[in-house]
Amino acid sequence: FDRMRTLGDVARYHAEARPDAVALVFEGRETSFADFDRHTNQVANALIAAGLKVGDRVAYVGKNSDHYFELLIGAAKAGVVTTPIGWRLAAPEIAYIVGDSEAKLVFVGPELIGHVEAVAAELTHRPVVIAMEAEGAGEHRTFEAWRDAQPDTDPMTPIKTSDIAIQLYTSGTTGRPKGAMLTHDNMLAMRREAALRPLDWNQWGPDDVSLVAMPVAHIGGTGWGLVGLFNGAKGVVAREFDPTKVLDFIEKDRVSKMFMVPAALQIVVRLPRAREVDYSRLSHILYGAAPIPLDLLRECMEVFGCGFVQQYGMTETTGTVVYLPPEDHDPAGNTRMRAAGLPMPGVEIKVIDEAGNSVPAGTVGEVAIRSLANMAGYWKLDEATKKTIDADGWLRTGDAGYLDEDGYLFIHDRVKDMIISGGENIYPAEVESAVYGHPHVAEVAVIGVPDDKWGEAVKAVVAPKPGVTPDAADIIAFARSRIAGFKAPKSVDFVPALPRNASGKILRRELRAPYWEGRERQVN
Ligand code: ATP
Numbered sequence: 001f002d003r004m005r006t007l008g009d010v011a012r013y014h015a016e017a018r019p020d021a022v023a024l025v026f027e028g029r030e031t032s033f034a035d036f037d038r039h040t041n042q043v044a045n046a047l048i049a050a051g052l053k054v055g056d057r058v059a060y061v062g063k064n065s066d067h068y069f070e071l072l073i074g075a076a077k078a079g080v081v082t083t084p085i086g087w088r089l090a091a092p093e094i095a096y097i098v099g100d101s102e103a104k105l106v107f108v109g110p111e112l113i114g115h116v117e118a119v120a121a122e123l124t125h126r127p128v129v130i131a132m133e134a135e136g137a138g139e140h141r142t143f144e145a146w147r148d149a150q151p152d153t154d155p156m157t158p159i160k161t162s163d164i165a166i167q168l169y170t171s172g173t174t175g176r177p178k179g180a181m182l183t184h185d186n187m188l189a190m191r192r193e194a195a196l197r198p199l200d201w202n203q204w205g206p207d208d209v210s211l212v213a214m215p216v217a218h219i220g221g222t223g224w225g226l227v228g229l230f231n232g233a234k235g236v237v238a239r240e241f242d243p244t245k246v247l248d249f250i251e252k253d254r255v256s257k258m259f260m261v262p263a264a265l266q267i268v269v270r271l272p273r274a275r276e277v278d279y280s281r282l283s284h285i286l287y288g289a290a291p292i293p294l295d296l297l298r299e300c301m302e303v304f305g306c307g308f309v310q311q312y313g314m315t316e317t318t319g320t321v322v323y324l325p326p327e328d329h330d331p332a333g334n335t336r337m338r339a340a341g342l343p344m345p346g347v348e349i350k351v352i353d354e355a356g357n358s359v360p361a362g363t364v365g366e367v368a369i370r371s372l373a374n375m376a377g378y379w380k381l382d383e384a385t386k387k388t389i390d391a392d393g394w395l396r397t398g399d400a401g402y403l404d405e406d407g408y409l410f411i412h413d414r415v416k417d418m419i420i421s422g423g424e425n426i427y428p429a430e431v432e433s434a435v436y437g438h439p440h441v442a443e444v445a446v447i448g449v450p451d452d453k454w455g456e457a458v459k460a461v462v463a464p465k466p467g468v469t470p471d472a473a474d475i476i477a478f479a480r481s482r483i484a485g486f487k488a489p490k491s492v493d494f495v496p497a498l499p500r501n502a503s504g505k506i507l508r509r510e511l512r513a514p515y516w517e518g519r520e521r522q523v524n
């Protein structure tokens, strides 16, 4: 593992160690590590031939594909930075990121071609469009034709491990997405450390099969895909998250490890077929990126019967920095199961007050992280970078939480989402977890709404399960039986479904907006 210093080395290393092993599977197309290495050389050569230099950017707008990983690693071999962009975004949002990143080439999936042509025409720097697939390619070259026109020899471009490898935009849950610049070291240094530790859940063998079902525009998709490649596993790439296909992949492709966000797990576990599938090959489900209701976690543990590992992290920390191992998942309800977990190797955590001073164990504050995987900074946002990472390398997460006596991190929620009601601090995730267990509730989000007496009052917005007649008073009583009365919702509104972004995160600011019209919400 020590030889994997840059993203390009990941392809080189496994091509030498296990050339015939399958690196990626996508809709019946299998690519061996030897071919993956050759293809990434061709991508690098094509970018160099197009005049791109170390530090230049290209963008990818599309659903998941094996070719995305060829682009990412191939570009990295030429020192070119890939920016994946969420395919669910609207045209102006795509335009903003393509423009902001100054991508010289834009690689586009078939679903988005029309969209991106319109975007490219508007941009002053006129990026070249390359179609990922023949379908709908029109005048544009296709990725394969563009790649295969090049020699498959390694260009051996000199790359520093501190060079930027990928520019990944944050999910945009709290505002406009910011381009986090992640270096080769960010992507690999912590992985190398982790691979050398006896973390049982992080052991990978030649038979491991990893499912990449979360969107690659987010760290949960790209990061997880890279973890599999780094460990030499076979990566099954799902074009998009499709719950029944997840079960098919588990059965037919014999998936052994997968990462999913709680919102996706919830959909899969509730499929009637989920209780009939053979999970004997599935060793671990890694979950994270948003708080998980305890009842959902218990349900998943019962149905899938494999090891569960929580992951906490963010785009700015290159994904996972904290993990909760399977041993701490005790469905009998020990408090550890509510934790986000322990720092990954090489990660330091502290919890700070508003003045930036560390607070003692058990005290809630803002979580700060220092690690080898902290981003180099936000692209073109120096002020925001300075506010986020201090001179000593501590990165403020914007999340509220505390450390217990044993060093376990408990994440409450985002600082900005905290509700102050009658002087008490209330974290929506805890209330959501309580309400979620009600038999009529399919999904729930908790927000603070203006209240003349309490400042803010706790409101639950509930998407009921199909075919039930939910009762607000009953849901409030249920919550009061599980958490302190002052935390329980004062009111419940019903909606057909909750607004979420592509990372599965509830957009609480959207839910809050109508209640706060014309008023300013105080956040500390
Ligand atoms: P933006 O920064 O643009 O508002 P975002 O913060 O949602 O978007 P990401 O970097 O994808 O973008 O998400 C990181 C955030 O996800 C964390 O700051 C935290 O709030 C949440 N999160 C991640 N893992 C967990 C977890 N295990 N439990 C609870 N929350 C989590």
Ligand code: MG
Residues within 6 Å of the ligand: 170, 171, 314, 398
């Ligand atoms: Mg964030």
